[in-house]
Amino acid sequence: MLLAKQQPPDAIPAGLAIGVVETQGAVGALEAAKQGLDAAGVDLSGFMGAGGGLMAACFQGSVSDVRAAVKAAETACRPITKVYGTTVIPAPNPGLHRSFSRNYRDGFDLTSRAVGVLETMGFVALLEATDAALDTADVAAGHWLAIGSGYNSISYSGDVAAVRAAMSAAEAVAKSRERFVDSIIIPAPHAATAAVCGAAQ
Template sequence: MRYYGEEALGLIETLGMVPAINGADRMLKAANVELIAYENIGSTLVAIMVKGDVAAVRASVDAGAAAAAEIGKLTASNVMPRPIRAVGDIVSVHDIDAGAGGEEEVPAPRHRALGLIETFGIVFVLEAADAMVKAADVELIGYENVASGYISVLVQGDVAACKSAVEAGVKAVADMGTQVYSSVVIPTPHPDLSKIISRYAIEKLLP
């Protein structure tokens, strides 16, 4: 949707995608805000933007920043109570609805848990993905190369299965002599996360 700066703007920015998604989920659940923009900026940075009244946006950003920092690196957060129209135009360049491709194409995680792992390098993330799907009844639904070597995989299933899958993926990477950058299980994803996740659906990425 087009954003005109008519409401307060809240932003968090993270190193990597997994902390950003965890932050977005918490932002949307913490207050009455609307997800308006998402962008993989490059050089591993990912941004989430929401709008709403000032108090709601402040609560949302506080919650999202804390959630992102719990599992990765938060690089920036901000609340802009009255952004100018031109700032709204820049935000609209990254309109989440324009990039989502329509809800009919979304893998529908709203009633299923999500498990996510992010590593530095494709060798490790492929090992993690293999271990995740072999360890539990989960479906590999997404993949993203954030840039500069940070790569993520996403699975969905019931909560217990996603927990087992993520544990197995983390262990598989540890057995290779390194650590995952970030991992998380989101038991009940906010429905609007589907707008982000749909961008990374494997079916859409295949040639």
């Protein structure tokens, strides 16, 4: 669920970092946004609802400004709410923003490509995992789904070897954050699985 206006796909200019502070509840995310904006010259690109009461404030700007904003937001929020996760991605993969935009509807050709699905708890782990997957192999990422109770999923499509490599990288990131839930690779998926895999409707 997107609570603020999302930029269109590919809207993050080259050279800008992204940062996220994920908290329990909207109040914490609003406080994170205020503190981050006060601390550094960043833009607030939106709020992402990850389900289960989790809410993420998302920043973009120079690497140094984003780091300062995330640090200030986390420091301010810890006394008042649970900080579920933070991240700064200095050089996000160009495909990352498309997958997390509510307007992204490109979809997959599931009749000729393998698909892998990653499931995590919370938004931050999924964002980091997807950046790693896209950097690791020639795959396309499908649309992000927040499916309730904090569970988040995303799918990757490509040839079988590429999907396996992408999934391995994504799982490693999610497990390092102790937010990995489950994953599956389907070498030859049926087209009817598109909705479950998060492809375009």
